[in-house]
Amino acid sequence: MSKRLSGKIAVVTAAGQGIGAAIAEHFAAEGADVWATDLDATKLNNGAFKDGRALDVTDGAAIQAFAREVGEIDILANVAGFVHHGTVLECDDSDWDFSFDINVKSMHQMIRAFLSGMLARADALGTSSSIVNLSSGASSLKGAPNRYVYGATKAAVIGLTKAVAIDFIKKGIRCNAICPGTVHSPSWEQRVHELGEEVGGFEKAHELFVSRQPMGRVGTAAEVAALAVYLASDESAFTTGTAIPVDGGWTL
Numbered sequence: 001m002s003k004r005l006s007g008k009i010a011v012v013t014a015a016g017q018g019i020g021a022a023i024a025e026h027f028a029a030e031g032a033d034v035w036a037t038d039l040d041a042t043k044l045n046n047g048a049f050k051d052g053r054a055l056d057v058t059d060g061a062a063i064q065a066f067a068r069e070v071g072e073i074d075i076l077a078n079v080a081g082f083v084h085h086g087t088v089l090e091c092d093d094s095d096w097d098f099s100f101d102i103n104v105k106s107m108h109q110m111i112r113a114f115l116s117g118m119l120a121r122a123d124a125l126g127t128s129s130s131i132v133n134l135s136s137g138a139s140s141l142k143g144a145p146n147r148y149v150y151g152a153t154k155a156a157v158i159g160l161t162k163a164v165a166i167d168f169i170k171k172g173i174r175c176n177a178i179c180p181g182t183v184h185s186p187s188w189e190q191r192v193h194e195l196g197e198e199v200g201g202f203e204k205a206h207e208l209f210v211s212r213q214p215m216g217r218v219g220t221a222a223e224v225a226a227l228a229v230y231l232a233s234d235e236s237a238f239t240t241g242t243a244i245p246v247d248g249g250w251t252l
């Protein structure tokens, strides 16, 4: 039986852990040939993928070289992102630039590098190629405490997503953003540990995170990957320019 992404070629950034790993593994399980990339290639579950590569999404030259090697693709999942903790007062210019470079400029550069091959592939196959960008509930959807520059970058991701979607709507490109709430991942665990140092332990910090979740729990990376598979597949052929929350009601 044909799988949901059979015959499709996908590139995923930050596939070494957390949401990126879950997306890359779900894409592969649904039949896609996946080029999985991460800053740290040793984290990649290479057995599952067509190839696993080191790719720093802040390195424009490396992105272009990688895109030339990979050629035409159907699916681009831009997952890499960084959470800066703090208000405007804790965000100096280098924090601002670093956050925008990894969270937004990386997507701009990945899309510019891969788009011509995605257009060609969509044209040749008569289907749509799909770009899936990781935004967040902390964005234009919701203000979250101590997520000043993070929220600004993730709002920019939604704007970038809609701009690409409208410019290529008749050319076989769909572009959508996923807006997770709090999701269990290695970097989230790290944030709980850091809060634990302020509030008296990991358990207490974990309770604080969970207490602000309307469903009484955080999400799983697999729950985000399920939406990514849908957006990458032809099942979502009529869906573009959206920013879809997967957040257990956090932005309600």
Ligand code: NAD
Pocket: 013, 014, 015, 016, 017, 018, 019, 020, 037, 038, 039, 040, 043, 055, 056, 057, 058, 079, 080, 081, 082, 083, 102, 134, 135, 136, 137, 179, 180, 181, 182, 183, 184, 185, 186, 187, 188, 221
């Ligand atoms: P994570 O932070 O646990 O892992 C990030 C991965 O990115 C790591 O494997 C790391 O090696 C890689 N990475 C770091 N810098 C990189 C670079 N310059 N180039 C390429 N790879 C790099 O992952 P996560 O928490 O699952 O988050 C993934 C995405 O989802 C991010 O964009 C994040 O902002 C977004 N998001 C996460 C949550 C959450 O609660 N976890 C919520 C909303 C949105």
